[in-house]
Amino acid sequence: MAAITNIPGNRFSGRSLSGSARLDRDPSLDQGPDEQVEQVELVAAQLVEAEDDAAELLAQFGRFRSVDRRTRRTDDLERMLDPEAGDKLDELANALKGQTASSSRGVVAVLREVMQRFPDGSDALLALRELRRRRKLDGEPTEVLDEAIDELMRGNEARAIKAGINVALKARAFATQLRLDPRRLRELYRQFLEFAEAYRVVYESWIEEFGIARRKRILEYVGAALKYDMQSLDPSGGCAAEFGPLLTSIGHLRALSSADAIFLGRLLDPGPESVQLVSEELAIHMMLTGLQRPYDMQSVLAESLGSVLSVLPAERCSEVMQRVSRAFATIPSSLYDSIEERHAVLDTLRDCMTALHTEESKQKRRATLSVSRTAD
Structure with a gap:
């Protein structure tokens, strides 16, 4: 000792x-073993309930119709989290006026101009979509933009790009409540996709980054973002198997959140x-x-x-x-x-x-x- x-x-x-x-x-510590067992069983029951909810959501994943999915191309501008997106889009459109011919050099030039203004992959893809939409309305060719979009999505960041687009509105809403930059919450969800299985480390990292007072709201955001991602027009995961471990981790995180409340109540x-x-x-x-x-x-x-x-x-x-x-x-x-x-x-x-x-x-x-x- x-x-x-x-x-x-x-x-x-x-x-x-x-x-x-x-x-x-x-008196709060005079409870016997039965009361402790009841608290342990409460957290365990919450984990079982979370697993049931996850199984139901996975079963629904393949049955979502396109009309039920939440992402709409008309929402592209709202899903751009760059605070200067509007001005940058206008500037980009002017810079690319001469880029109409489809060629490898043209695609590289387009992507260079886009990434200079929108370094985040999700914002970059949304910018390309918006420029393509404008050109279609004006009757201009869009081949070079189509190829730039395809090239952007061929890289290793395709999943992160999709995820960032799908959860952007959730990130924006929760950021307002938490007084945070929505781009931080967008990146937080992407990190969750990569490290979800280490849920205890993830939970502690949330506390370190956002503070203990926000930990439950951060968990609420990530859970809502995951569901939103699954129900989006183009989910970041292509099949239910990719989302299964993520839903399991959300269940563990919720159980951990309940456990920490009980833990603090017994300790402090x-x-x-x-x-x-x-x-x-x-x-x-x-x-x-x-x-x-x-x-x-x-x-x-x-x-x-x-x-x-x-x-x-x-x-x-x-x-x-x-x-x-x-x-x-x-x-x-x-x-x-x-x-x-x-x-x-x-x-x-x-x-x-x-x-x-x-x-x-x-x-x-x-x-x-x-x-x-x-x-x-």
């Missing part, structure tokens, strides 16, 4: 981890007069790190709580660790890679509790002995 209790450091601000009162006087003391020891950010970081490094829980505790426990007497350390143990006990095995990982975490916490209780007993005996000697 020296690794946990002997690390100096400052206290953290935020909701309190341990109040001035002992844990056995805290809401009392207004409590000593402020650990922030919500640190508490959630400890939870996520524990899920990712279950066999290194001793180090996780030292990194997360070492500076807190080092300034507390053994009695208070025991109280803190009791809260930590009860908080981790609410996390279901479905959020670990195996049930053995959950057992490893809880076993380590029990060992820590035993060591702290032993140290607390030693300190009490020394204190009693010291008082006796003073009295003599």
